[in-house]
Amino acid sequence: MSLPTIPIITVFERSPDGGKGLARDMRVRWALEEVGQAYEVRLVSFGAMKEAAHRALHPFGQIPTYEEGDLVLFESGAIVLHLAERHAGLLPDNANARARAITWMFTALNTVEPPILDLQTTKFLEGDKPWYEQRLPLVQNRIRDRLGELSDRLGAADWLDGAFSAGDLMMVAVLLRLKASGMLAEYPNLSAYVARGEARPAYKRAFDAQLAVFTGKPPTA
Amino acid sequence: MSLPTIPIITVFERSPDGGKGLARDMRVRWALEEVGQAYEVRLVSFGAMKEAAHRALHPFGQIPTYEEGDLVLFESGAIVLHLAERHAGLLPDNANARARAITWMFTALNTVEPPILDLQTTKFLEGDKPWYEQRLPLVQNRIRDRLGELSDRLGAADWLDGAFSAGDLMMVAVLLRLKASGMLAEYPNLSAYVARGEARPAYKRAFDAQLAVFTGKPPTA
Structure with a gap:
């Protein structure tokens, strides 16, 4: 064996x-x-x-x-x-709920993370460029567009679609990249959502x- | 019925x-x-x-x-x-090959597409900014880093991992966004790869x- x-x-x-x-x-x-x-x-x-x-x-x-x-x-x-x-x-048993949870994984990685990553890339690789200060608000506002939409969809729910799933895991992980920026605090329900993720054993x-x-x-x- | x-x-x-x-x-x-x-x-x-x-x-x-x-x-x-x-x-039957094909889907969307999307965002939303011309080469070189690595992995193969899969579909679709930039032509095996995708009925x-x-x-x- x-x-x-x-x-x-x-x-x-x-x-x-x-x-x-x-x-x-x-x-x-x-x-x-x-x-x-x-x-x-x-x-x-x-x-x-x-x-x-x-x-x-x-x-x-x-x-x-x-x-x-x-x-x-x-x-x-x-x-x-x-x-x-x-x-x-990490995924519900119901086939449709499963497909929706996987949708949130792709959303985290392809819709929410790219503008957040752009903020980090900008800081690390363009922080010493003459345009950095002027460009920063554009990058931040692209993130705010996404956060506002995500906040609207989450509403008062604990997780994005029913019980905690791999979609929430990925979304919380992506949003955590914003913690140091203070931007998450502008969306209290997203802050609470991330905190729920962090509180999981x-x-x-x-x-x-x-x-x-x-x-x-x-x-x- | x-x-x-x-x-x-x-x-x-x-x-x-x-x-x-x-x-x-x-x-x-x-x-x-x-x-x-x-x-x-x-x-x-x-x-x-x-x-x-x-x-x-x-x-x-x-x-x-x-x-x-x-x-x-x-x-x-x-x-x-x-x-x-x-x-x-669109996915192989073998479980491991299936997981690898799905890996290429995520690679297309989370590793290869973000810098490519940045090029488009830069052109559409920052094309009139004073820093546009200076910043463009940085954005292009981030794409070249990814293309070089992808080109190395693909080598002389037709598709990324055995037969055509959903991973290739997504990768070709992402690379097509670069067609107008001329950057794909710098990597002949990637150009041929994209052409193979476009040739599928x-x-x-x-x-x-x-x-x-x-x-x-x-x-x-």
Whole structure:
């Protein structure tokens, strides 16, 4: 009898956020914790990420990757969906509700994240350019357009479509990137939504595990 | 005996691209054609897209939407995945190969499309700004980083992972947004890859159908 395969994920050896849980491995860790799947972690340096051995796993030289026996995946969205499809807890049983939950995953990654990512790209890569201060409000307002629409749809609900799903996991993870900007606070229902995500025991376990890479202290069991 | 449900998609009444097939309904039309599913189209004006009736289908006031009986979906990625999961032809049978094909869908939408979209956003919304000319090369080079990595992974293969899949459909659709920029031509294997996509009969049928919205002439049967 063979032992069950423990998946291995790759994460930053030194995350640029210093352990604030904003790197994309956090989404995968959170999903693994939600479904109760043990996992192992392999740390990758910025240099090693761009070398052939890592690019064989991830063509774009990034993290996270996911190895499970012969299967190699990259892209946090694809990994979370893979976990959600193979374990209970992240997608509803009803086929239509399932398709809608997956819609929210794509919404988080293709409609909400791009303008948020643009804010970070602008700060990191264009912060020293003469146009930075003038351009910043344009970038922020594109984010506000999306947040306003998302806020309207969420309304007074706890989660985007019924019970917590992989769609909420991904949306909360994407919105968390805005925490330091103060923009989330302009939308009280979105702030509360993100706080509900952060309050989940699985989120906390995942957060502590990624932080432990920095502190060197293993999370308390 | 009830008739099978014919899905209804929404598309631009007047696409900003004038029928070049770059609007996101094209991805859904293409997937519908690949799997041989008949569909109906409802045209939506820019004004109507932002009104409550359409926002009930699409919280962000965009196209496409997908209605199939009681099910309402938005986000081209989610709709294509829904079709790919319910019909043969867009995902391999093998579970691992299937997960990898879905990975390429997420890659197209979350890794490759955002910098490409930034180029379009920059042109449309910042083309008259004083920084436009200086900033453009930065935006273009972020796209080149991604294209170079994608080109390396594709190599001499016809498709990204074995047979044509929903991952290729989405990647080709995203890369097509670059056609007018001339940047694709810098990567001959990517140009050939996109041309292979465009040469598929299902692509051509979908292209003709979206063009007919503009010309008023129905596509030849």
